[in-house]
Amino acid sequence: SQKIEQNSEALNIQEGKTATLTCNYTNYSPAYLQWYRQDPGRGPVFLLLIRENEKEKRKERLKVTFDTTLKQSLFHITASQPADSATYLCALAPWNQGGKLIFGQGTELSVKP
Amino acid sequence: GAVVSQHPSWVICKSGTSVKIECRSLDFQATTMFWYRQFPKQSLMLMATSNEGSKATYEQGVEKDKFLINHASLTLSTLTVTSAHPEDSSFYICSARVSYSGNEQFFGPGTRLTVL
Numbered sequence: 001s002q003k004i005e006q007n008s009e010a011l012n013i014q015e016g017k018t019a020t021l022t023c024n025y026t027n028y029s030p031a032y033l034q035w036y037r038q039d040p041g042r043g044p045v046f047l048l049l050i051r052e053n054e055k056e057k058r059k060e061r062l063k064v065t066f067d068t069t070l071k072q073s074l075f076h077i078t079a080s081q082p083a084d085s086a087t088y089l090c091a092l093a094p095w096n097q098g099g100k101l102i103f104g105q106g107t108e109l110s111v112k113p
Numbered sequence: 114g115a116v117v118s119q120h121p122s123w124v125i126c127k128s129g130t131s132v133k134i135e136c137r138s139l140d141f142q143a144t145t146m147f148w149y150r151q152f153p154k155q156s157l158m159l160m161a162t163s164n165e166g167s168k169a170t171y172e173q174g175v176e177k178d179k180f181l182i183n184h185a186s187l188t189l190s191t192l193t194v195t196s197a198h199p200e201d202s203s204f205y206i207c208s209a210r211v212s213y214s215g216n217e218q219f220f221g222p223g224t225r226l227t228v229l
Contacts, residue, residue: 043220099210105156
């Protein structure tokens with residue numbers, strides 16, 4: 001069956017450390033994958049998009065990797081801050097489905113001062 | 114850029130009434146908009162894909178007569194929950210795809226629907 005999975009357990013880290021979140025998928029062929037941040041009661045905020053032929057993307061303190069062999073994407077936040085505390089969602093877009101996104105269940109990140 | 118708004122941000126209605134939610138792309142044209150619902154502590158579930166000028170495409174298990182979608186212009190899509198029931202209470206979120214810049218989807222702030 002088709003699945004997209006993120007760590008369901010909350011991730012607690014100390015301020016200044018690097019947070020690494022995982023997104024694994026099975027039985028999908030993604031054209032690209034997107035990462036979003038969602039705060040309680042708010043809509044998701046777009047962070048990064050990485051295509052299936054790209055290995056890595058960076059934006060300020062954020063880095064995303066995409067390994068189509070392992071069927072995995074990793075999302076890193078370096079020099080984490082308490083303001084980074086939120087739920088992070090990965091979403092993949094299968095080929096030829098008009099940009100439809102399939103979302104993982106999200107990982108809650110808590111950065112302690 | 115790429116701002117999506119939704120209105121209303123929250124609504125409380127009686128069982129049996131209909132509720133309309135608007136989704137607007139404020140600074141770009143969106144040929145495709147998507148509607149999602151999200152239950153507490155769960156992820157977003159796609160309900161339907163809305164293309165400007167054509168009928169929406171609904172996901173399996175979503176009743177098209179219950180959730181009416183109209184995408185009348187390149188900047189506006191509406192979702193009408195007809196004859197709402199308490200089980201329709203949820204967080205409804207729309208998104209718009211920016212096709213000219215690489216397929217990023219930008220989301221609205223969501224609408225909290227509570228049906229009494």
